[in-house]
Amino acid sequence: MLRKRSISRQVLDATYAVVFVLLLLPSTLNGVAGTAGVGVLVGFGIALAFRRRSPRWSLALAWVLAVVQMVGGVLPLSADTAIFAILYCSAAYGDNLVRRLGLVSAVVGGVIAALYLAYVDGDPFSAPREEVIREPRLVQFAFLLAGLWAMLGLSWALGRLAYARRTAIESAHARELAEVHQARAEHEVAIEQERNRIARDMHDIVAHSLAVVIAQADGARYVRTVDPAAVDTALTTISGTARDALSDVRVLLGQLRHSQGDLPNPTPGDLERLLDQMRATGLTIDSSVDTTEVPLGAGAHLALYRIAQESLTNALRHGDPHKPVTVAIESDSAGIELTVRNSMSSTRPMSESGGHGVAGMKERAGLSGGTCTASGDGSTWTVTAWLPAATSTKGIG
Structure with missing residues (x-):
């Protein structure tokens, strides 16, 4: 040869x-x-x-x-x-x-x-x-x-x-x-993961902010003749929500331009402000937050905040507005569990497979080493997320 x-x-x-x-x-x-x-x-x-x-x-x-x-x-x-x-x-x-x-x-x-x-x-x-x-x-x-x-x-x-x-x-x-x-493939995977992360953040920011703005605007239109002061409160809420959303979107756009930087990591105080902001839209929220401090990683902190934000936004958009939403946060040495439960509306049904919100919540929890489930029984819709503590390996799959 x-x-x-x-x-x-x-x-x-x-x-x-x-x-x-x-x-x-x-x-x-x-x-x-x-x-x-x-x-x-x-x-x-x-x-x-x-x-x-x-x-x-x-x-x-x-x-x-x-x-x-x-x-x-x-x-x-x-x-x-x-x-x-x-x-x-x-x-x-x-x-x-x-x-x-x-x-x-x-x-x-x-x-x-x-x-x-x-x-x-x-x-x-x-x-x-x-x-x-x-x-x-x-x-x-x-x-x-x-x-x-x-x-x-x-x-x-x-x-x-x-x-x-x-x-x-x-x-x-x-x-x-x-x-x-291999390095090129890993770089491409990292870029794709970063794009998906930015897309999830953009979805959470825009969907939540617009839901709050719409709810406040509709509420102000209905009560302006009987309670003019409520209009000022609604406009203040709309303004603050829009400013926060604009600030977060600017950070995301900066990441797209420079491939660096993250959104500010949410703190427990931010979660309380989120609940107050959703209450200001007219949503009734019964919260039970365990104040025990759990050492969560930065990714888990952000995942907890975004899952709570997405769950409350879905409750505002698709749930029964006349019934309260329950938010419970429990923690132990292994991690922290978030449960958000709301009544389902017959005119605005919620679906586990509809949209990107549920899939985004599950993906966020999975990337943090935890789990997230979202399902309904016909009358109530329940979102449950478990995120591991920084020193725990439980739930990492």
């Missing part, structure tokens, strides 16, 4: 092969090998030209040339040094099979070459049999085998080291690229 290589590297290999043939051509022509030696030299030059592009075929051609050289009785040539480069490339650029074949070639080729050099002189079939087993030839064979194995094995080992180094560099680059993609 041909391996894809850059054009410049192919040209370099071909140039190296041509220079190799031209440098050794004079000594080969002047030697005793003659035309057969020139053919072997050219063959090794071709093997060198595509040793990196196709190590498998280069190694196969080297074996063919070695067999031809031995069968033709051609004595060892300088061109045989090309075998070292071919073995190197089989280990450095070949696949697993080619690397194994290169190692086998180094071992088996060393044995065959040592036998040929030790026992064959000219014609490989002319040596007397009794001369084959003489002791001097055995010693010569042993030394030749050790030397050939050392050189051939070293060539293959160097190629294997080059392959390991290249693989390590490629793996490092792949890891760096994967880390870049």
Whole structure:
């Protein structure tokens, strides 16, 4: 199989092969090998030209040339040094099979070459049999085998080291690229989460503020003839609600522009002001707030406030205005629980799947490590949220 290589590297290999043939051509022509030696030299030059592009075929051609050289009785040539480069490339650029074949070639080729050099002189079939087993030839064979194995094995080992180094560099680059993609994906997820958070805040601010403004405006229109002072109170409430909403929206817009900053973190006093503000709209609220201080995180504080705000806004918009809304906050060492219950209106039904308010409350509680449920039984609508204390892991899923 041909391996894809850059054009410049192919040209370099071909140039190296041509220079190799031209440098050794004079000594080969002047030697005793003659035309057969020139053919072997050219063959090794071709093997060198595509040793990196196709190590498998280069190694196969080297074996063919070695067999031809031995069968033709051609004595060892300088061109045989090309075998070292071919073995190197089989280990450095070949696949697993080619690397194994290169190692086998180094071992088996060393044995065959040592036998040929030790026992064959000219014609490989002319040596007397009794001369084959003489002791001097055995010693010569042993030394030749050790030397050939050392050189051939070293060539293959160097190629294997080059392959390991290249693989390590490629793996490092792949890891760096994967880390870049992971960081980019995490950044995109963080951006999407921030957009969702801002969208939730915008929904809570606008929905709550408009509900209060509408309720106050409608109430002032109805009572202006019998209680003119109530109109001033309503207008004051509308003005304060609008200013607070405008301030919060400006903070959100600043986050969109600069990707930094948060809305001011609500405090227990803000929750009391929220209840007073909703009472000012005409909503009757029976509250029971546990004053025990619970160490909530910043996210849980904001979630508690927004869930209470959304629940009361829904009660104002969809609940029965003639019946009170109960708000209960209970706390212990594990966390804090908020329960908002209101009567349902037959003309303005509430639905768990309608709008984004319920989904936003559940998402806020979940991001803070808590839970939130919202459901009705036909006559009442109940929102229950539990948020863990800062030192508690309960409810984190």
